[in-house]
Amino acid sequence: MATVIDGKAVAQTIRSEIADEVRLLSQKYGKVPGLAVVIVGNRKDSESYVKTKRKACADLGINSFDIDLPEEVSEAEVIRHVHELNANPDVHGILVQLPLPKHINEEKVLTEISLAKDVDGFHPLNIGKLAMKGRDPLFLPCTPKACLELLSRSGVSIKGKRAVVVGRSNIVGLPASLLLLKADATVTIVHSQTSQSDTESIIREADIVIAAAGQAKMIKGSWIKPGAAVIDVGTNSVDDPTRKSGYRLVGDVDFEEASKVAGWITPVPGGVGPMTVTMLLKNTLEGAKRNIEQNN
Ligand SMILES: NC(=O)C1=CN([C@@H]2O[C@H](COP(=O)(O)OP(=O)(O)OC[C@H]3O[C@@H](n4cnc5c(N)ncnc54)[C@H](OP(=O)(O)O)[C@@H]3O)[C@@H](O)[C@H]2O)C=CC1
Ligand SMILES: Nc1nc(=O)c2c([nH]1)NC[C@@H]1CN(c3ccc(C(=O)N[C@@H](CCC(=O)O)C(=O)O)cc3)C=[N+]21
Numbered sequence: 001m002a003t004v005i006d007g008k009a010v011a012q013t014i015r016s017e018i019a020d021e022v023r024l025l026s027q028k029y030g031k032v033p034g035l036a037v038v039i040v041g042n043r044k045d046s047e048s049y050v051k052t053k054r055k056a057c058a059d060l061g062i063n064s065f066d067i068d069l070p071e072e073v074s075e076a077e078v079i080r081h082v083h084e085l086n087a088n089p090d091v092h093g094i095l096v097q098l099p100l101p102k103h104i105n106e107e108k109v110l111t112e113i114s115l116a117k118d119v120d121g122f123h124p125l126n127i128g129k130l131a132m133k134g135r136d137p138l139f140l141p142c143t144p145k146a147c148l149e150l151l152s153r154s155g156v157s158i159k160g161k162r163a164v165v166v167g168r169s170n171i172v173g174l175p176a177s178l179l180l181l182k183a184d185a186t187v188t189i190v191h192s193q194t195s196q197s198d199t200e201s202i203i204r205e206a207d208i209v210i211a212a213a214g215q216a217k218m219i220k221g222s223w224i225k226p227g228a229a230v231i232d233v234g235t236n237s238v239d240d241p242t243r244k245s246g247y248r249l250v251g252d253v254d255f256e257e258a259s260k261v262a263g264w265i266t267p268v269p270g271g272v273g274p275m276t277v278t279m280l281l282k283n284t285l286e287g288a289k290r291n292i293e294q295n296n
Contacts, residue, residue, distance in 0.1 A: 002230070002262040005150050011274035014149075015060060018281050022061045025289065029296055033288030034063040035093040035119065035280070036085045040078060040104065041071035045237075046097050053095070056277050062284060065091055075104045079112050086114040092291055093119030093284035098171060116291065119283035121145075122171065130178045139283045144176035146275035147210050147231045148183065154264050156208065156229045159184040164202050166190050166219065166252065167212035172233055176210050211252035221257025229264040233272045 026032050035057055039050050057064040065088075067081050078100070085091045094117045100106050110122045118126055119139050126137035151158060163185040167173030173189065180187045185208065190199045192213075203209060203223045211219055212233035224230060234252030251268035259265050266272055 002259045002265040003154065004259065005154050005231075005264055005266045005271060007146075007150060007266055007271040007273065007275045010150065010153055011278040014275075014278050014282065015056070018278075018285050019060045021285055021289075025285075025292060026061070029292050031090075031288070031292050032061055032063055033092050033284050034065060034088075034090045035095065035284045036065035036067060036088075036091045037095050037097060038067040038069070038078065038081060038085075039097045040069045040073055040100050043099075050097055053277055053280065056281055057284075060281055062281060063090065071101055073104075075108060078104060078109055082109060082112045086112075086117060091117065092288035093117055093280075095120050095280065096122075098122075117287060119280060119287055121175070121283070127170070127175065130175060130182075139287070140179065140279075141171065141175040142279040142283065143172050143212075143233060143272065143276045144179045145279045145283075146272050147176055147233065148179055149279065150231060150266060150272065150275060151208065151229060151264075154229070156264060158208065161185050161207040162188070162205055163208040163210070164188045164190060164206040165210045165212065166199070166203070167214070167233075169212065172212040173210075176212065176233075180208070180210070209253075213252050215252055216250050217252070217254040219253040219258065221254055221259075221261050224258050224261045226261050227263040228261075230258055230262045230266070231272060232266050232268050235268060235273060 037050050039046055054064045085094050094113050096109055111124055113123055115123055121137055121139040121141035129135040129137040163180045165173050165177040168189050168191045177187050177189050188202050190202055200223050204225055207228055209230045214234055216236040216238050230253055232251035232253040236250050237247045238250050240248040249269050
Protein backbone atom coordinates (compact mmCIF):
# COMPACT_ATOMS: atom_id res chain seq x y z
CA MET A 1 0.00 0.00 0.00
CA ALA A 2 1.19 3.51 -0.83
CA THR A 3 2.20 6.08 1.74
CA VAL A 4 -0.53 8.71 1.61
CA ILE A 5 1.09 12.15 1.58
CA ASP A 6 -0.86 14.36 3.97
CA GLY A 7 -0.75 17.72 2.19
CA LYS A 8 -2.91 19.35 4.81
CA ALA A 9 -0.53 18.40 7.62
CA VAL A 10 2.59 19.48 5.70
CA ALA A 11 0.80 22.73 4.83
CA GLN A 12 0.00 23.33 8.50
CA THR A 13 3.64 22.86 9.50
CA ILE A 14 4.87 25.30 6.87
CA ARG A 15 2.12 27.79 7.72
CA SER A 16 3.19 27.93 11.35
CA GLU A 17 6.78 28.61 10.19
CA ILE A 18 5.45 31.43 7.98
CA ALA A 19 3.40 32.86 10.87
CA ASP A 20 6.59 32.99 13.01
CA GLU A 21 8.44 34.88 10.28
CA VAL A 22 5.54 37.29 9.84
CA ARG A 23 5.69 38.06 13.57
CA LEU A 24 9.45 38.65 13.41
CA LEU A 25 9.08 40.97 10.44
CA SER A 26 6.39 42.90 12.23
CA GLN A 27 8.48 43.23 15.42
CA LYS A 28 11.61 44.28 13.55
CA TYR A 29 10.14 46.67 10.97
CA GLY A 30 6.56 47.29 12.09
CA LYS A 31 5.37 45.96 8.74
CA VAL A 32 3.47 42.86 7.69
CA PRO A 33 3.30 41.16 4.28
CA GLY A 34 0.33 42.08 2.09
CA LEU A 35 -1.33 40.00 -0.64
CA ALA A 36 -3.77 41.49 -3.14
CA VAL A 37 -6.22 39.18 -4.87
CA VAL A 38 -7.98 40.43 -7.98
CA ILE A 39 -11.09 38.49 -8.92
CA VAL A 40 -13.26 39.25 -11.94
CA GLY A 41 -16.84 37.97 -12.19
CA ASN A 42 -18.47 35.40 -9.94
CA ARG A 43 -17.38 31.94 -10.99
CA LYS A 44 -18.27 29.73 -8.04
CA ASP A 45 -14.96 27.82 -8.01
CA SER A 46 -12.90 31.03 -8.19
CA GLU A 47 -14.86 32.56 -5.33
CA SER A 48 -14.26 29.48 -3.22
CA TYR A 49 -10.47 29.42 -3.88
CA VAL A 50 -10.22 33.14 -3.17
CA LYS A 51 -12.10 32.73 0.09
CA THR A 52 -9.63 30.02 1.12
CA LYS A 53 -6.69 32.32 0.32
CA ARG A 54 -8.14 35.23 2.28
CA LYS A 55 -8.80 33.08 5.31
CA ALA A 56 -5.27 31.64 5.19
CA CYS A 57 -3.84 35.18 5.07
CA ALA A 58 -5.90 36.20 8.09
CA ASP A 59 -4.74 33.11 10.04
CA LEU A 60 -1.08 34.00 9.42
CA GLY A 61 -1.25 37.73 10.06
CA ILE A 62 -0.79 38.58 6.38
CA ASN A 63 -2.83 41.57 5.18
CA SER A 64 -5.15 40.82 2.31
CA PHE A 65 -6.42 43.36 -0.19
CA ASP A 66 -9.54 42.36 -2.08
CA ILE A 67 -10.29 43.71 -5.53
CA ASP A 68 -13.63 42.28 -6.67
CA LEU A 69 -14.59 43.40 -10.15
CA PRO A 70 -17.77 42.71 -12.12
CA GLU A 71 -17.78 40.28 -15.08
CA GLU A 72 -18.25 43.18 -17.57
CA VAL A 73 -15.23 45.19 -16.37
CA SER A 74 -12.93 46.32 -19.19
CA GLU A 75 -9.39 45.07 -19.68
CA ALA A 76 -8.11 48.64 -19.20
CA GLU A 77 -9.87 48.88 -15.85
CA VAL A 78 -8.35 45.60 -14.62
CA ILE A 79 -4.92 46.86 -15.70
CA ARG A 80 -5.54 50.16 -13.90
CA HIS A 81 -6.13 48.22 -10.68
CA VAL A 82 -2.95 46.19 -11.25
CA HIS A 83 -0.97 49.44 -11.66
CA GLU A 84 -2.47 50.81 -8.46
CA LEU A 85 -1.44 47.65 -6.58
CA ASN A 86 2.05 47.80 -8.13
CA ALA A 87 2.40 51.27 -6.62
CA ASN A 88 0.95 50.39 -3.21
CA PRO A 89 3.85 49.91 -0.73
CA ASP A 90 1.71 47.75 1.58
CA VAL A 91 1.10 45.19 -1.18
CA HIS A 92 3.94 42.68 -1.67
CA GLY A 93 2.13 40.11 -3.77
CA ILE A 94 -0.49 40.39 -6.51
CA LEU A 95 -2.62 37.49 -7.68
CA VAL A 96 -5.07 37.81 -10.55
CA GLN A 97 -7.42 34.86 -10.25
CA LEU A 98 -7.65 32.88 -13.50
CA PRO A 99 -9.45 32.29 -15.77
CA LEU A 100 -10.47 35.84 -16.67
CA PRO A 101 -13.61 36.46 -18.76
CA LYS A 102 -13.09 35.91 -22.51
CA HIS A 103 -13.06 39.63 -23.43
CA ILE A 104 -9.94 40.19 -21.32
CA ASN A 105 -6.51 39.15 -22.61
CA GLU A 106 -4.90 37.26 -19.71
CA GLU A 107 -1.36 37.65 -20.96
CA LYS A 108 -1.77 41.42 -21.28
CA VAL A 109 -2.98 41.67 -17.68
CA LEU A 110 -0.32 39.32 -16.26
CA THR A 111 2.42 41.26 -18.07
CA GLU A 112 1.44 44.41 -16.16
CA ILE A 113 2.07 42.84 -12.74
CA SER A 114 5.31 44.14 -11.22
CA LEU A 115 7.90 41.33 -11.41
CA ALA A 116 8.75 41.84 -7.75
CA LYS A 117 5.09 41.24 -6.78
CA ASP A 118 4.34 38.33 -9.15
CA VAL A 119 3.74 35.77 -6.38
CA ASP A 120 1.89 33.44 -8.77
CA GLY A 121 4.93 33.38 -11.05
CA PHE A 122 2.67 33.84 -14.09
CA HIS A 123 4.37 36.92 -15.62
CA PRO A 124 5.69 35.82 -19.04
CA LEU A 125 9.21 36.91 -18.06
CA ASN A 126 9.12 34.75 -14.92
CA ILE A 127 7.86 31.79 -16.98
CA GLY A 128 10.61 32.44 -19.54
CA LYS A 129 13.25 32.40 -16.82
CA LEU A 130 11.77 29.19 -15.44
CA ALA A 131 12.33 27.65 -18.88
CA MET A 132 15.96 28.78 -19.18
CA LYS A 133 18.93 26.82 -17.94
CA GLY A 134 20.91 28.71 -15.34
CA ARG A 135 18.19 31.32 -14.78
CA ASP A 136 15.63 31.44 -12.00
CA PRO A 137 12.43 33.45 -11.75
CA LEU A 138 11.83 35.62 -8.68
CA PHE A 139 8.83 33.44 -7.78
CA LEU A 140 8.01 29.84 -8.67
CA PRO A 141 4.38 29.10 -9.62
CA CYS A 142 2.56 27.88 -6.51
CA THR A 143 0.99 24.61 -7.65
CA PRO A 144 4.12 23.18 -9.31
CA LYS A 145 6.17 24.35 -6.32
CA ALA A 146 3.64 22.58 -4.05
CA CYS A 147 4.08 19.34 -6.02
CA LEU A 148 7.88 19.41 -5.71
CA GLU A 149 7.77 20.37 -2.05
CA LEU A 150 5.51 17.36 -1.34
CA LEU A 151 7.93 15.07 -3.18
CA SER A 152 10.95 16.38 -1.35
CA ARG A 153 9.30 16.30 2.09
CA SER A 154 8.33 12.66 1.37
CA GLY A 155 11.94 11.79 0.62
CA VAL A 156 11.33 11.13 -3.10
CA SER A 157 14.37 12.08 -5.17
CA ILE A 158 13.85 13.50 -8.65
CA LYS A 159 17.29 13.47 -10.25
CA GLY A 160 17.56 10.93 -13.06
CA LYS A 161 13.99 9.69 -12.53
CA ARG A 162 11.42 9.27 -15.29
CA ALA A 163 8.62 11.76 -14.68
CA VAL A 164 5.38 12.24 -16.57
CA VAL A 165 3.20 15.32 -16.39
CA VAL A 166 -0.38 14.86 -17.53
CA GLY A 167 -1.52 18.25 -18.86
CA ARG A 168 0.33 21.25 -20.32
CA SER A 169 -1.59 24.30 -19.08
CA ASN A 170 0.24 27.57 -18.38
CA ILE A 171 -0.70 27.42 -14.71
CA VAL A 172 0.09 23.80 -13.84
CA GLY A 173 1.28 21.27 -16.42
CA LEU A 174 3.85 23.34 -18.30
CA PRO A 175 5.56 24.96 -15.28
CA ALA A 176 5.46 21.61 -13.39
CA SER A 177 7.34 19.95 -16.26
CA LEU A 178 9.87 22.79 -16.37
CA LEU A 179 10.48 22.49 -12.63
CA LEU A 180 10.96 18.71 -12.88
CA LEU A 181 13.38 19.24 -15.77
CA LYS A 182 15.36 21.75 -13.70
CA ALA A 183 15.45 19.17 -10.91
CA ASP A 184 17.12 16.76 -13.41
CA ALA A 185 14.21 14.39 -14.10
CA THR A 186 13.69 12.92 -17.58
CA VAL A 187 10.36 14.49 -18.36
CA THR A 188 7.54 13.47 -20.70
CA ILE A 189 4.38 15.54 -21.08
CA VAL A 190 1.12 13.98 -22.20
CA HIS A 191 -1.96 16.01 -23.17
CA SER A 192 -5.32 15.79 -24.85
CA GLN A 193 -3.76 15.10 -28.27
CA THR A 194 -1.64 12.20 -26.99
CA SER A 195 -3.10 8.82 -28.03
CA GLN A 196 -4.74 6.80 -25.28
CA SER A 197 -2.24 3.97 -25.70
CA ASP A 198 0.74 6.37 -25.48
CA THR A 199 -0.74 8.04 -22.40
CA GLU A 200 -1.08 4.69 -20.67
CA SER A 201 2.30 3.30 -21.69
CA ILE A 202 4.18 6.50 -20.80
CA ILE A 203 2.53 6.66 -17.37
CA ARG A 204 3.39 2.97 -16.82
CA GLU A 205 7.09 3.76 -17.16
CA ALA A 206 7.08 6.78 -14.84
CA ASP A 207 8.67 6.86 -11.39
CA ILE A 208 6.91 10.18 -10.76
CA VAL A 209 3.44 11.09 -12.04
CA ILE A 210 2.04 14.62 -11.81
CA ALA A 211 -1.60 14.53 -12.87
CA ALA A 212 -3.13 17.85 -13.94
CA ALA A 213 -5.65 17.12 -16.68
CA GLY A 214 -8.87 18.06 -14.90
CA GLN A 215 -10.41 14.66 -15.80
CA ALA A 216 -12.02 12.85 -12.87
CA LYS A 217 -10.33 9.49 -12.12
CA MET A 218 -8.90 9.17 -15.65
CA ILE A 219 -5.67 7.53 -14.42
CA LYS A 220 -6.29 3.92 -13.45
CA GLY A 221 -4.40 1.88 -10.88
CA SER A 222 -3.24 -0.54 -13.59
CA TRP A 223 -1.35 2.32 -15.33
CA ILE A 224 0.81 3.08 -12.30
CA LYS A 225 4.32 1.63 -12.02
CA PRO A 226 4.61 -0.21 -8.69
CA GLY A 227 6.31 2.06 -6.15
CA ALA A 228 5.84 5.26 -8.19
CA ALA A 229 5.18 8.64 -6.55
CA VAL A 230 1.80 9.98 -7.67
CA ILE A 231 0.96 13.66 -7.19
CA ASP A 232 -2.66 14.36 -8.05
CA VAL A 233 -3.35 18.03 -8.83
CA GLY A 234 -6.79 17.38 -10.36
CA THR A 235 -9.67 18.91 -8.43
CA ASN A 236 -12.87 17.76 -10.10
CA SER A 237 -16.28 18.06 -8.59
CA VAL A 238 -18.59 15.11 -9.20
CA ASP A 239 -22.24 14.68 -8.22
CA ASP A 240 -22.76 12.97 -4.89
CA PRO A 241 -26.36 12.87 -3.69
CA THR A 242 -25.25 11.40 -0.34
CA ARG A 243 -23.57 14.73 0.51
CA LYS A 244 -25.37 17.77 1.81
CA SER A 245 -23.61 19.88 -0.83
CA GLY A 246 -24.66 17.42 -3.57
CA TYR A 247 -21.08 17.04 -4.82
CA ARG A 248 -17.62 15.90 -3.80
CA LEU A 249 -14.10 16.51 -5.07
CA VAL A 250 -12.09 13.79 -6.79
CA GLY A 251 -8.66 13.85 -8.40
CA ASP A 252 -7.46 12.86 -11.86
CA VAL A 253 -6.22 9.57 -10.39
CA ASP A 254 -8.41 6.68 -9.29
CA PHE A 255 -7.16 6.89 -5.69
CA GLU A 256 -8.62 3.61 -4.48
CA GLU A 257 -6.92 1.60 -7.23
CA ALA A 258 -3.70 3.60 -7.46
CA SER A 259 -3.01 3.63 -3.71
CA LYS A 260 -2.65 -0.18 -3.87
CA VAL A 261 0.18 0.08 -6.41
CA ALA A 262 1.98 3.40 -5.86
CA GLY A 263 4.77 4.04 -3.38
CA TRP A 264 3.41 7.47 -2.48
CA ILE A 265 0.17 9.20 -3.41
CA THR A 266 -1.56 12.49 -2.60
CA PRO A 267 -5.29 12.51 -1.80
CA VAL A 268 -7.91 14.93 -3.17
CA PRO A 269 -8.92 16.92 -1.22
CA GLY A 270 -6.13 17.33 1.33
CA GLY A 271 -3.12 16.90 -0.97
CA VAL A 272 -1.82 19.50 -3.39
CA GLY A 273 -4.62 22.06 -2.78
CA PRO A 274 -3.70 23.16 0.75
CA MET A 275 -0.02 23.19 -0.24
CA THR A 276 -0.72 25.46 -3.23
CA VAL A 277 -2.25 28.06 -0.93
CA THR A 278 0.70 27.66 1.45
CA MET A 279 3.23 28.25 -1.35
CA LEU A 280 1.34 31.41 -2.26
CA LEU A 281 1.67 32.64 1.32
CA LYS A 282 5.34 31.68 1.32
CA ASN A 283 5.95 33.59 -1.92
CA THR A 284 4.16 36.61 -0.42
CA LEU A 285 6.38 36.43 2.66
CA GLU A 286 9.51 36.19 0.46
CA GLY A 287 8.36 39.16 -1.62
CA ALA A 288 7.69 41.18 1.52
CA LYS A 289 11.05 40.29 3.07
CA ARG A 290 12.93 41.30 -0.08
CA ASN A 291 11.02 44.57 -0.30
CA ILE A 292 11.06 45.53 3.38
CA GLU A 293 14.72 44.65 3.93
CA GLN A 294 15.68 46.58 0.79
CA ASN A 295 13.93 49.71 2.04
CA ASN A 296 15.33 49.63 5.56
N1 LIG B 1 -4.88 21.71 -6.31
C1 LIG B 1 -4.48 22.84 -6.89
O1 LIG B 1 -3.78 23.60 -6.29
C2 LIG B 1 -4.89 23.17 -8.27
C3 LIG B 1 -5.70 22.30 -8.94
N2 LIG B 1 -6.04 22.53 -10.24
C4 LIG B 1 -6.81 21.46 -10.90
O2 LIG B 1 -5.93 20.77 -11.79
C5 LIG B 1 -6.61 20.38 -12.97
C6 LIG B 1 -5.90 20.99 -14.17
O3 LIG B 1 -5.99 22.41 -14.10
P1 LIG B 1 -5.53 23.35 -15.31
O4 LIG B 1 -4.16 22.99 -15.70
O5 LIG B 1 -5.84 24.72 -14.91
O6 LIG B 1 -6.58 22.85 -16.43
P2 LIG B 1 -6.65 23.14 -17.99
O7 LIG B 1 -8.02 22.70 -18.40
O8 LIG B 1 -6.18 24.49 -18.29
O9 LIG B 1 -5.59 22.13 -18.61
C7 LIG B 1 -5.81 20.74 -18.66
C8 LIG B 1 -4.67 20.09 -19.41
O10 LIG B 1 -4.89 18.67 -19.43
C9 LIG B 1 -4.87 18.20 -20.76
N3 LIG B 1 -5.82 17.12 -20.89
C10 LIG B 1 -7.17 17.20 -20.98
N4 LIG B 1 -7.71 15.97 -21.10
C11 LIG B 1 -6.67 15.10 -21.11
C12 LIG B 1 -6.57 13.70 -21.23
N5 LIG B 1 -7.65 12.92 -21.37
N6 LIG B 1 -5.35 13.13 -21.22
C13 LIG B 1 -4.24 13.89 -21.07
N7 LIG B 1 -4.27 15.23 -20.95
C14 LIG B 1 -5.48 15.82 -20.97
C15 LIG B 1 -5.18 19.39 -21.63
O11 LIG B 1 -4.62 19.20 -22.93
P3 LIG B 1 -4.65 20.34 -24.09
O12 LIG B 1 -3.52 21.26 -23.74
O13 LIG B 1 -4.41 19.58 -25.33
O14 LIG B 1 -5.99 20.98 -24.00
C16 LIG B 1 -4.55 20.53 -20.86
O15 LIG B 1 -3.18 20.65 -21.19
C17 LIG B 1 -8.05 20.83 -12.75
O16 LIG B 1 -8.77 19.75 -12.20
C18 LIG B 1 -7.93 21.96 -11.76
O17 LIG B 1 -9.11 22.13 -11.00
C19 LIG B 1 -5.56 23.62 -10.91
C20 LIG B 1 -4.76 24.54 -10.29
C21 LIG B 1 -4.38 24.39 -8.89
N1 LIG C 1 -4.05 33.13 -10.54
C1 LIG C 1 -4.40 31.92 -10.11
N2 LIG C 1 -3.62 31.26 -9.23
C2 LIG C 1 -3.97 30.02 -8.78
O1 LIG C 1 -3.23 29.41 -7.97
C3 LIG C 1 -5.20 29.44 -9.25
C4 LIG C 1 -5.96 30.17 -10.17
N3 LIG C 1 -5.54 31.40 -10.59
N4 LIG C 1 -7.12 29.68 -10.65
C5 LIG C 1 -7.66 28.41 -10.19
C6 LIG C 1 -6.62 27.47 -9.66
C7 LIG C 1 -7.14 26.41 -8.70
N5 LIG C 1 -6.42 26.60 -7.47
C8 LIG C 1 -6.65 25.89 -6.28
C9 LIG C 1 -6.20 26.34 -5.06
C10 LIG C 1 -6.50 25.68 -3.89
C11 LIG C 1 -7.24 24.53 -3.90
C12 LIG C 1 -7.57 23.87 -2.61
O2 LIG C 1 -7.28 24.38 -1.54
N6 LIG C 1 -8.21 22.68 -2.61
C13 LIG C 1 -8.62 21.96 -1.43
C14 LIG C 1 -10.12 21.74 -1.41
C15 LIG C 1 -10.91 23.00 -1.39
C16 LIG C 1 -12.42 22.72 -1.29
O3 LIG C 1 -12.82 21.89 -0.49
O4 LIG C 1 -13.16 23.36 -2.06
C17 LIG C 1 -7.99 20.59 -1.41
O5 LIG C 1 -7.63 20.08 -2.50
O6 LIG C 1 -7.90 20.01 -0.35
C18 LIG C 1 -7.68 24.04 -5.11
C19 LIG C 1 -7.37 24.71 -6.29
C20 LIG C 1 -5.59 27.66 -7.59
N7 LIG C 1 -5.66 28.19 -8.83
